[in-house]
Amino acid sequence: MQSRVVPLEEDKDPVVTNRTTNHSKALPLRLFQILMLFLALCIAFSVISIYTIRRFGIQSVVTTVKSSFQPCYEEPNSLQQWIRPPSNLIHTMSDKELLWRASIVPRRKKYPFRRVPKVAFMFLTKGPLPLAPLWERFLKGHEGLFSIYVHSLPTFHANFPPSSVFYQRQIPSQVSEWGRMSMCDAERRLLANALLDISNEWFILLSESCIPLYNFSVIYHYILKSGYSFMGAFDDPGPYGRGRYNDNMAPEVDIAQWRKGSQWFEVNRKLAIYIVGDTTFYPKFEQFCRPACYVDEHYFPTMLTIEAGNLLANRSITWVDWSRGGPHPATFGRSDVTVEFFKRIVEGKNCTYNNHASSICFLFARKFAPSALEPLLQLSPKVLGF
Numbered sequence: 001m002q003s004r005v006v007p008l009e010e011d012k013d014p015v016v017t018n019r020t021t022n023h024s025k026a027l028p029l030r031l032f033q034i035l036m037l038f039l040a041l042c043i044a045f046s047v048i049s050i051y052t053i054r055r056f057g058i059q060s061v062v063t064t065v066k067s068s069f070q071p072c073y074e075e076p077n078s079l080q081q082w083i084r085p086p087s088n089l090i091h092t093m094s095d096k097e098l099l100w101r102a103s104i105v106p107r108r109k110k111y112p113f114r115r116v117p118k119v120a121f122m123f124l125t126k127g128p129l130p131l132a133p134l135w136e137r138f139l140k141g142h143e144g145l146f147s148i149y150v151h152s153l154p155t156f157h158a159n160f161p162p163s164s165v166f167y168q169r170q171i172p173s174q175v176s177e178w179g180r181m182s183m184c185d186a187e188r189r190l191l192a193n194a195l196l197d198i199s200n201e202w203f204i205l206l207s208e209s210c211i212p213l214y215n216f217s218v219i220y221h222y223i224l225k226s227g228y229s230f231m232g233a234f235d236d237p238g239p240y241g242r243g244r245y246n247d248n249m250a251p252e253v254d255i256a257q258w259r260k261g262s263q264w265f266e267v268n269r270k271l272a273i274y275i276v277g278d279t280t281f282y283p284k285f286e287q288f289c290r291p292a293c294y295v296d297e298h299y300f301p302t303m304l305t306i307e308a309g310n311l312l313a314n315r316s317i318t319w320v321d322w323s324r325g326g327p328h329p330a331t332f333g334r335s336d337v338t339v340e341f342f343k344r345i346v347e348g349k350n351c352t353y354n355n356h357a358s359s360i361c362f363l364f365a366r367k368f369a370p371s372a373l374e375p376l377l378q379l380s381p382k383v384l385g386f
Helices: 002-056 058-063 079-083 095-102 132-139 181-195 216-224 269-277 282-288 299-311 339-346 370-384
Strands: 118-124 146-151 200-207 266-268 351-353 356-358
Touching: 095 181, 095 269, 118 181, 118 216, 132 370, 146 181, 181 200, 181 269, 181 282, 181 299, 200 216, 200 269, 266 269, 269 299, 282 299, 339 370
Parallel strands: 118 146, 118 200
Antiparallel strands: 200 266, 351 356
């Protein structure tokens, strides 16, 4: 029996040993195949990457992979970010958004920084500013004490050089019609954009035909020291005053409160905020003051008389000549601009300044045609002081 078992056992052992050997040989072969496949994939990926970088550039490849990491907090804004004036006057705010933004007022009266008050010169124009060279000369050397804002037709694009004070000073505008509410909308638009600069303290509405009658220092200190804003707001009992009143204005506006004044004004920051923030009187004037009621002569004078009449000087500081009659004041050209002409404007005038008599009553004048520019530039050092 031993001789039979042994061969069987001997026969079994070789079979088992052979299977183990075959399995050991198969395992390295499979690993080798996997490694070769992985190597092939790496080579293919490298080739594709090199081709993509050469074809599209490394920047496009790198930027396709963006980090999804988001910081869990943001650095707090510095004060400068809040008080710095807009670097670009072009924005996408609607009028409602703009007026809301401009009417935001700090509750604290004291500023936590050194604030130098500025004058905002707001030009309401149809297009070009033909007298810009005169204004450039007037403003030269007084940077930091003024700001410029221009409201023109939306289709007009100014072409001032970067060195000009008017460079990129146009605000988003809309068409405005004389005597209609769209004119007051344009004025409120100018005020609202100017209010976004917290350093603007005084706001002067001008046209393209306006000129300054004194140098910058005289005008700046005249406005700085005044306890009142310069807006005409008088009670005219005639047909062009109370005769334009509509009974539907009541109860917000009674006929005894109805006022008339010049379109060209100067107001301080407090009154400017009243104007842009008004939602009480605007609907009444929009609906019930239409030609022959010219809203730009009545809306602001009446509203401010009701809201803050004690802050108004009740006179304009812009001289105009109505002596020739008609719906518009006289326009002056090249032949009109003489030394004697300016003497008639500034001399022999009497008005009230801070409740005292004054002979300086007008700081600006209009209307001057483009042809007046050359003689104005010639006479300005002698007559206007700049």
